[in-house]
Amino acid sequence: MSEASSSLSDIQPRKAPVQARSRERFERILSSALELIVERGADPVSMREIAASADISIASLYQYFPDKPAIIATLCERCNADTFEYIQALLDNVGTIAAFKTAVLQLADGLFRRLIEDPTTLALWRASQSDPRLQASEDEDEAAHAALVCQTLRRIAPSKTEAECKLYAQILVHTLANCLRLASRQSGKDAFSGVLMCKALILEPSLEAFFTP
Structure with a gap:
């Protein structure tokens, strides 16, 4: 595996949502993150802000995404x-x-x-x-x-x-x-x-x- 391929595997979502509730939460995370990124740019936006905007806990956010680049990549x-x-x-x-x-x-x-x-x-x-x-x-x-x-x-x-x-x-x-x-x-x-x-x-x-x- 190349170094690039290996690094790309690090910015994938932690899990793919299966149940309807998980899919809805997953999409809400992405929608909230996109709104913040469009409004302010990616650098100032934190994972905690994304979680708050999506109305979920920071722990729940990390269940889906390991970091902000994984959200951006998706x-x-x-x-x-x-x-x-x-x-x-x-x-x-x-x-x-x-x-x-x-x-x-x-x-x-x-x-x-x-x-x-x-x-x-x-x-x-x-x-x-x-x-x-x-x-x-x-x-x-x-x-x-x-x-x-x-x-x-x-x-x-x-x-x-x-x-x-x-x-x-x-x-x-x-x-x-x-x-x-x-x-x-x-x-x-x-x-x-x-x-x-x-x-x-x-x-x-x-x-x-x-x-x-």
């Missing part, structure tokens, strides 16, 4: 699942190189809107930078997104080798993720300008270069 996992489905739906309709280029730029716009316009997504994105284990989980999500891109490239560009498609997919996804990270630290006009520059100076030229014989 929230991020749900958010990332929605993002994965969004990317998959967008790429499933791609059948040509031209359509792929359009889809990548649409993806940049769509992810940017999700990040900047949705307080929940932005708060969780920032929270995921607070712990190395959460960053490792983010790396896993990038790998899953790159696999979707690679699959699409193999379908629309059969002249490219699997190795070429895999490497470019990784570069494309990592570049876009870094541009979004930068945007998450900015606001308003600066964030929007950063995404426009990412598309014009990085994404569009790289797409042209990759598909040019």
